[in-house]
Amino acid sequence: MLKIITLLSFLILPLLGCGYQPLYSENKNLDLYITSMEFSGNNEINKFIENELNRFNDKKGKEIKIIINSNFEKNPIIKDKKGNVTNYELVAQISLTVNKNEGSENISFNESLKIEKNNDNFEQVKYETKIKKNLYQILANKIIFFLKNTK
Numbered sequence: 022m023l024k025i026i027t028l029l030s031f032l033i034l035p036l037l038g039c040g041y042q043p044l045y046s047e048n049k050n051l052d053l054y055i056t057s058m059e060f061s062g063n064n065e066i067n068k069f070i071e072n073e074l075n076r077f078n079d080k081k082g083k084e085i086k087i088i089i090n091s092n093f094e095k096n097p098i099i100k101d102k103k104g105n106v107t108n109y110e111l112v113a114q115i116s117l118t119v120n121k122n123e124g125s126e127n128i129s130f131n132e133s134l135k136i137e138k139n140n141d142n143f144e145q146v147k148y149e150t151k152i153k154k155n156l157y158q159i160l161a162n163k164i165i166f167f168l169k170n171t172k
Contacts, residue, residue: 052082062091073161
């Protein structure tokens with residue numbers, strides 16, 4: 022027991038003193054005010070990204086307008102001898118347009134993941150839902166990072 026406590030203290034204490042900070046922990050200071058958000062495409066992605074962006078609205082910041090077009094696809098990539106799909110590729114795409122006083126910027130973000138089909142449909146749906154949420158979170162983080170670095 023004493024060995025475990027000693028080992029944990031040697032591992033944790035250096036991390037506490039080194040100034041480690043997660044990359045997206047300080048997103049509260051974007052200094053942006055999103056005056057309007059227009060969404061088209063996949064409603065599930067749009068709702069997720071809208072909720073993420075609403076957390077960072079600062080009425081004192083620079084005013085911008087955002088237009089997002091999203092798309093989600095589930096593409097079969099491998100089939101067995103019978104023609105049944107065994108592997109899929111989940112692809113989430115976002116086209117972002119940021120309108121500022123100085124002009125507008127366009128950028129696209131893509132995330133994809135290849136998965137195997139599970140024999141149990143219930144487990145397959147749960148797994149796909151979890152993967153989708155992770156893909157949406159990655160895309161939202163990319164958008165926030167882009168907005169934070171374009172001023």
